[in-house]
Amino acid sequence: MSAPTLTRPDGAEARVPVLSLGPLGALHWKGRAVLVCVAMLALAVVAALLTLTIGELGIPLRELPDVLTGNGTRAQEWVLRTNRLPRLLVGALAGAAFGVAGSIFQSVTRNPLGSPDVIGLGAGAAAGAAAASLVWPGFVPASVGALAGAGIAIGAVYVGSGRGFAAPYRMVVTGIAIGAMALAFVQLALARATREDAFAMAAWLNGSLASRRWSDVTLIALALLVLIPTALLLTRRLQLVEMGDDAAIGLGVDPTRTRNLAVGVAVLLTSAAVTVSGPVAFVALTAPQIARRLTRSSGPGMVAAACTGATVLVVADLLAQRLPFGVQYPVGVVTAALGGVYLAILLIREWRRGAV
Amino acid sequence: MTSVTSSTSVPTHTAGGAHPAAAFAEPPLRADGLTLAYDKTVVVEDLSVSVPRESFTVIIGPNGCGKSTLLRALARTLVPRSGRVLLDGAPISGLRTKQVAKRIALLPQSPLAPEAITVGDLVARGRYPHQGLLRQWSATDEVAVRDALEATEVTNLRERLVSELSGGQRQRVWLAMALAQQTDLLLLDEPTTFLDIAHQLEVMDLCAHLHEQGRTLVAVLHDINQAARYATHLIAMKDGAVVAQGDPQEVITAERMADVFGLACRVVPDPETGTPMVVPARRGGHIRHA
Numbered sequence: 146m147s148a149p150t151l152t153r154p155d156g157a158e159a160r161v162p163v164l165s166l167g168p169l170g171a172l173h174w175k176g177r178a179v180l181v182c183v184a185m186l187a188l189a190v191v192a193a194l195l196t197l198t199i200g201e202l203g204i205p206l207r208e209l210p211d212v213l214t215g216n217g218t219r220a221q222e223w224v225l226r227t228n229r230l231p232r233l234l235v236g237a238l239a240g241a242a243f244g245v246a247g248s249i250f251q252s253v254t255r256n257p258l259g260s261p262d263v264i265g266l267g268a269g270a271a272a273g274a275a276a277a278s279l280v281w282p283g284f285v286p287a288s289v290g291a292l293a294g295a296g297i298a299i300g301a302v303y304v305g306s307g308r309g310f311a312a313p314y315r316m317v318v319t320g321i322a323i324g325a326m327a328l329a330f331v332q333l334a335l336a337r338a339t340r341e342d343a344f345a346m347a348a349w350l351n352g353s354l355a356s357r358r359w360s361d362v363t364l365i366a367l368a369l370l371v372l373i374p375t376a377l378l379l380t381r382r383l384q385l386v387e388m389g390d391d392a393a394i395g396l397g398v399d400p401t402r403t404r405n406l407a408v409g410v411a412v413l414l415t416s417a418a419v420t421v422s423g424p425v426a427f428v429a430l431t432a433p434q435i436a437r438r439l440t441r442s443s444g445p446g447m448v449a450a451a452c453t454g455a456t457v458l459v460v461a462d463l464l465a466q467r468l469p470f471g472v473q474y475p476v477g478v479v480t481a482a483l484g485g486v487y488l489a490i491l492l493i494r495e496w497r498r499g500a501v
Numbered sequence: 502m503t504s505v506t507s508s509t510s511v512p513t514h515t516a517g518g519a520h521p522a523a524a525f526a527e528p529p530l531r532a533d534g535l536t537l538a539y540d541k542t543v544v545v546e547d548l549s550v551s552v553p554r555e556s557f558t559v560i561i562g563p564n565g566c567g568k569s570t571l572l573r574a575l576a577r578t579l580v581p582r583s584g585r586v587l588l589d590g591a592p593i594s595g596l597r598t599k600q601v602a603k604r605i606a607l608l609p610q611s612p613l614a615p616e617a618i619t620v621g622d623l624v625a626r627g628r629y630p631h632q633g634l635l636r637q638w639s640a641t642d643e644v645a646v647r648d649a650l651e652a653t654e655v656t657n658l659r660e661r662l663v664s665e666l667s668g669g670q671r672q673r674v675w676l677a678m679a680l681a682q683q684t685d686l687l688l689l690d691e692p693t694t695f696l697d698i699a700h701q702l703e704v705m706d707l708c709a710h711l712h713e714q715g716r717t718l719v720a721v722l723h724d725i726n727q728a729a730r731y732a733t734h735l736i737a738m739k740d741g742a743v744v745a746q747g748d749p750q751e752v753i754t755a756e757r758m759a760d761v762f763g764l765a766c767r768v769v770p771d772p773e774t775g776t777p778m779v780v781p782a783r784r785g786g787h788i789r790h791a
Contacts, residue, residue: 397602
């Protein structure tokens, strides 16, 4: 039976999702993508309810609606409004932003390793934030510093690759070098800083959602409101550009313009997310990959990546808060472990099926 | 010498006689004074050429002669340094690329199949130029995809992953994607490279069939004999310039093969089709043979 490719009909049947929406392939995976998004969001809601209710001051699930609508005790309301709710929302929204940014970058570089955290964008944003808050404090807010840092990093990648964003492999390699330089700058900033500043900065650099404020929620929510629709508009064009520049032009898509626009959107998303949560490791790398594999989609699925990113970060932050070692871990430590393991499992499964 | 039989002994060509209407029609695709370059290397200089309407035009020439570069310029995937490409008389650079994609389909040399894509989904992507933001799929699209799958005989592969297919099947799927664009012009950049001889002929037969249905085809080919067998119009290039063009019977002569490819050969009628066939001279032995 091990004679390969002779059992084609069976193999094909097993591989094609059972959801049959007529003979049309496109509807095919979209149906699956909707399912994945719903499942992801359900998981996120469960994690969110746990995040809001358990903790030092437990809020029973039954009382949660009352507390949310302003009918709880003063202590309950304080904990929820100033602590848990903004933290949860920043986590979910930043996760979504990382997911979409990762999806765009992996599409542009045609490489799962081409995510913003690998090619130096996260590190650039961190260096910018470090410069703004430690090296030259008081000139600009950390968010502007992060945007400037990410902008400089991507500019350096654009110039350094020699062909802009048109050479994926060069882009990844250049990005890794730029990322290393940005991290060196961060270390320099840390070394110069006072002990307290350095400690706070180090926590943020790991990626942390502790003591988030409503202003953070507003920032990331506004960014998503503008940028996610833009990313959605670019999805179909990005799909075609993945087939190569000539093929894309043949189908009526300008690859250079599509890439530049998409990278711009991803830089803004990453900067906003890094500003509110720090350069959380691995979410931008893993969320789109997890989404792509679960949806079995053949292109960047922005909505699925956003849902997956949000879920990964919310679940990771729940774990970070509740790990039983009496310490509050920065969420970045958990995402690195969690996302990394899950990606490894998925990759191994794909290898076994021979699909990678 | 060895060029005993040359095209002069073959019955005269029939250009103008075979397609009287085509002869007077404006060429759908025309290059006018093209200079083409990659970075600083100029590959083609001041080249003008026309693609006759409803022809199966094949561009031949040695490696590096600029034939693929010319095709890329005709397909607007390479922006000329100077000169212009005219689509039905209008400069192609002035047209919206999505509008051009409704007129010209391109099969690039090495397109990348996205990961985990099915044949049906890939072919459906050929419908992009006909779709809008709100109208992403319609019955017309469905019919076009079905027709394209049928024409290339890959209907039964529709649900299969492209990554599982053989080279020949994959090439037919890419052709199906180009066909789904429903254009009257089809440009093919070395469509038979990497295929074995049987699959090469399969692809060429398919192209000939598409041509018979009234499409204008432009292909870059390596195999001169296949070019001679299938083309209705040949363009021979050397060092970035057009050396000869016209009916294959006229273009393929022993002298020209020696000039263009540096190949000593005989040109004999193809025993199957009567089209000119290049038979390379015996290497090193041909003098003794003579």
